[in-house]
Amino acid sequence: MSFGPGFRKLLTAALTAAVWTATAAAQFTPEETARRGEWETFLLKAKIVGSEKIGEGVTKPRKLHLRLGELEGHAVWKRPSGIGAGVTDKWECEIAAYRLDKLLALGMVPPTVERSFRLNAGSLQLWADLPMSELKMHREQISVSPEKAEGVFKARALQRAFDSLIANTDRSLQNIRYTPDWRLILIDHSRAFRDTYPHVERLIYGRNGLSMKTEFAPLPRAFVEALGRLTAEAVRGAVGNCLTSSEIKAVLVRRDALLREIADEITRKGEASVLY
Secondary structure, three states: OOEOOOOEOOOOOOOOOOOEOOOOOOOOOHHHHHOHHHHHHHHHHOEEEEEEEOOOOOOOOEEEEEEEOOEEEEEEEEOOEEEEOOEEEEHHHHHHHHHHHHHOOOOOOOOEEEEEEOOEEEEEEEOOOOOEEHHHHHHHOOOOOHHHHHHHHHHHHHHHHHHHHHOOOOOOHHHEEEOOOOOEEEOOOOOOOOOOOOOOOOOOOOOOOOOOOOOOOOEOHHHHHHHHHOOHHHHHHHHHHHOOHHHHHHHHHHHHHHHHHHHHHHHHHOHHHHEO
């Protein structure tokens, strides 16, 4: 079982022929979704046998080498907390993004748990060994293969909607990743779930987007219906103590704004052009 080629598959009875990938719009396949619990257990219980610094950013992440029985792999551990470079970072938001991703059945965010390292609590996320990013595509003028273009287009619309819902202020070209067959994976959410001006009043994307004025369509009908069913109790049940009551309330305010924009797009363009 692996997420990208970074994990080594060793011969065990329980873990054979399992490759972690993603598919467009519900990004993980049903089989992969069913195995997320196994990966959460691996992240929680595996022995930390090595670590190294990665990057020089304010979040100071570390790449951990993990081993549980014969299974080995890597994960990224973060413990940002407070203000760096004028922006608030919270490691708890990494976990909240994964859990909300699960609640909405999106399958875009790699498995993420709370795990202590050197006596400090932090987030631990399965390593996304996926060198293809939006940044690499732009720098090297790499195009999506024609047969995968529609899937990527739809996945990017889903990414815009999710980032708007969670007020992710730090979505860069580098943290939008692709599998070799052009499936989309999202990493780095420590600057999400804003609950202050202007990130409650305005969405990251949309007709008045803070980052980009880009429409959300096309979106999966199941995702829009799931948004409509979202409640404070459901969000709290999913994220636990990772978010404050104020942050959860802000999610629901943005949810309402997102649904209004989607309804407006349906009115202007027709439901068949907006939902699939």
